[in-house]
Every structure is written in C-alpha cells, then in structure tokens.
Amino acid sequence: MKVFQNLVRRLLALVIALFSLMLIVLFGIIFYERSEPLPEEIIVDWDAEILVLNNPVVDNEVKEGFLLLNASSQYMGPLNKDPKQRYSGNNLSCTNCHLNGGTMSGAASWIGIVDRFPQFGGRANKQGTLVERINGCMERSMNGKAIPEDATQMKAMIAYMNWLDKGIPKLNTKNFKGYPKIEAPTFAVDMEKGKSIYTIECIVCHGQNGEGVRYNDTKKGYQYPPLWGSDTYNDGAGMNRVLTAAAFIKNNMPYLQASWENPKLSDEEAYHVAGYINSFPRPKKANKELDYPDKKLKPVSTPYGPWTDNFSSDQHKYGPFPPIIEFYKERFNLIKSK
Numbered sequence: 001m002k003v004f005q006n007l008v009r010r011l012l013a014l015v016i017a018l019f020s021l022m023l024i025v026l027f028g029i030i031f032y033e034r035s036e037p038l039p040e041e042i043i044v045d046w047d048a049e050i051l052v053l054n055n056p057v058v059d060n061e062v063k064e065g066f067l068l069l070n071a072s073s074q075y076m077g078p079l080n081k082d083p084k085q086r087y088s089g090n091n092l093s094c095t096n097c098h099l100n101g102g103t104m105s106g107a108a109s110w111i112g113i114v115d116r117f118p119q120f121g122g123r124a125n126k127q128g129t130l131v132e133r134i135n136g137c138m139e140r141s142m143n144g145k146a147i148p149e150d151a152t153q154m155k156a157m158i159a160y161m162n163w164l165d166k167g168i169p170k171l172n173t174k175n176f177k178g179y180p181k182i183e184a185p186t187f188a189v190d191m192e193k194g195k196s197i198y199t200i201e202c203i204v205c206h207g208q209n210g211e212g213v214r215y216n217d218t219k220k221g222y223q224y225p226p227l228w229g230s231d232t233y234n235d236g237a238g239m240n241r242v243l244t245a246a247a248f249i250k251n252n253m254p255y256l257q258a259s260w261e262n263p264k265l266s267d268e269e270a271y272h273v274a275g276y277i278n279s280f281p282r283p284k285k286a287n288k289e290l291d292y293p294d295k296k297l298k299p300v301s302t303p304y305g306p307w308t309d310n311f312s313s314d315q316h317k318y319g320p321f322p323p324i325i326e327f328y329k330e331r332f333n334l335i336k337s338k
C-alpha cells in the first residue's frame, strides 16, 4: 500500500513538473514573440551608413548604385577624373531631389519604382522603361547625357532601386509616387512675394544668387545644391515647371523643417517662391520643341512651346493655371494637375 502511495505521489510530482515546464515554454514563446517584433514591423530612420554602406548583407553592386545616386558628381559627373565616366553635366546628386537615398515620401520616392515601369510617358508619347526614365533625369535634372542600358553604372543604380523594394526595412508608413499635388492658385506668381519668401526661408542655404554652397572638400559636390545659374537642372527639367517645383518645395523645403506630413509653406507661398527661383537663367536643353509629340499631353506649366492652346508663354510659366487646366478639360476631356 505504501509503495503504491509513493508511486502515486511521484507520478503526481512528475505531472506537475511537466505541466510547469509546458507553462514556462508557452510563456517563453509568447514573451519572446512580443519582445521581438517581426522585421517588417520595425520602422527605422534613414541612415545610409548603417543601412547601406556598412551593411554586410548588402551587395557591392547595390552600394555602388547608392554612391552613383548620392554623390553623382564624383562618381558619374564633372568631378570624376575619367572623362569617359562623366555622364551628368552639373554637380548635383540625384538624391538632392529624391531625398534620403530616394526613400522619402513626398520627394518622388523610388520605393516601388521598379514595379511601376514600364509606364506611359507623355514627354516621349510612348511606354517608357525605367532606364529611359532615369535618363530623362540625366539629360534634364542633371543636365547631362543618357547612360547606356548595359553600362555598369545603369545596372548598379537599378540594382539599388531593386534593393530598396526588397532589402530595406520599413522606413515610411505611407508611400506614394511623385509629389502630393498642390492646389493651383487662381492668380499668377507674384515675384515680390516669391523674393521675400526666398529671403526669409531659403537664402541661408541656397545663397543670394541661388548658387548653393560647395563642400570645403573640393573633391565633393554641394552641401546645399544650387537652384539657378549654370550648375543646376536645365530648362527642360520637371523642376523648371512651377507647379512641379511648388509641390516639391511645399513637401520638402525648407530642408529638415518641412515634410509631406508637416509642410511649412502654404500652397501659395510654395508657388510664389517656385516661380521666383525658376525666373532666373539656367542651362538650356537642346531640342525641347520635340518633347511631347502629342502636344495636348504637355503639362500646363511647361514653360516652353509649342502648345496646343493660345495661352501666352508667360502664362504657361507663371500662371494663372486654372484657365489652362479648364481649357484642356473642356476641349480634350483631359484632367491636368501640373
């Protein structure tokens, strides 16, 4: 009888021990999952050193792509020692407009870009590839020449854009293509207002004459990029359209003070200052009259002709744009926003 009682007691102890162990394992699993969220739920700040350049899991080709995009002047522009490696014509970097390595929402982010191409583009009036879109910015925003599709530079830039889609932890809660649009004001750009906004909000970084600020290290490009003059985007660039520039400025400038979630300037202020910076001379793109073979697809604030309407070139450059937008809606049933 005593032996039997002992056996029962031991069995009971064993069951309790096993049960406790199960509980510990169960809590362990729950606790572990709670303290270590799934990788795609981690939202990190953009830091090129940590995420790209010193990240051991990132391919060299992706790193090279990042350098081309982020220090373009050194790697594929006027500061490259080998003339054969020079494609961009000014000392800007792609990421001067596509902020934070092309990951910033509201600054024409490259997240998802690979899947968005091929895409119809009115400027050439055909389905365009990502290579052609990049070269659009090369020939206009970078005032340079097209990079061949099979060049290592082009492949590296696209490898980086591919990696943005697949390799990078979640950076922004929202992502959309292009710029959040602004409401086109019903009046023309006021140069005096533009000048005064520029003086208060922009001059400290971009300079009295829009010339920007170079790095002390002459091997590098700009700390604050130029907005007009000979070393910036040319007159065929998207940024030379007042409505496009205003949308960029409202969502991104003054630098580090404004974001798409929390802009500093109003639509109207961004519009006046965009008109002001685009009123100064800049490099000229050749053969612009060939852009938009189907002229009615030309964005309303494209400042160079020919157009399919009778509005003046001044109105295409400085507005007011609502009458032009209305004309295309009534005449061609086209909805235009830039």
Ligand code: HEC
Pocket: 092, 095, 096, 097, 099, 100, 197, 198, 201, 202, 203, 204, 205, 206, 223, 224, 225, 226, 227, 232, 233, 239, 245, 248, 249, 253, 254, 255, 256, 265, 273, 274, 277
């Ligand atoms: C605190 C400094 C600072 C201020 C103030 C500032 N910017 Fe910028 N701006 C920058 C920097 C830096 C970049 C490039 C961003 C990058 O490379 O990440 C830039 C980029 C730009 C660009 C695109 C690149 C180019 O050269 O065309 C435009 C356009 C621009 N700024 C316009 C403005 C306007 C207009 C204002 C005033 C409303 C303004 N910025 C205020 C620092 C500034």
Ligand code: HEC
Pocket: 069, 072, 092, 093, 094, 095, 096, 097, 098, 108, 109, 110, 113, 116, 133, 134, 137, 138, 141, 142, 157, 177, 178, 179, 233, 237, 238, 239, 244
């Ligand atoms: C002066 C500013 C500027 C610079 C510099 C610049 N871009 Fe752009 N980029 C733009 C603008 C403006 C757009 C059109 C955005 C819009 O209207 O939605 C654009 C669009 C693009 C797009 C298409 C984005 C989309 O969502 O469809 C790609 C890709 C691109 N740029 C790549 C580049 C590359 C690569 C470089 C450097 C070789 C570069 N850009 C340099 C201003 C610039």
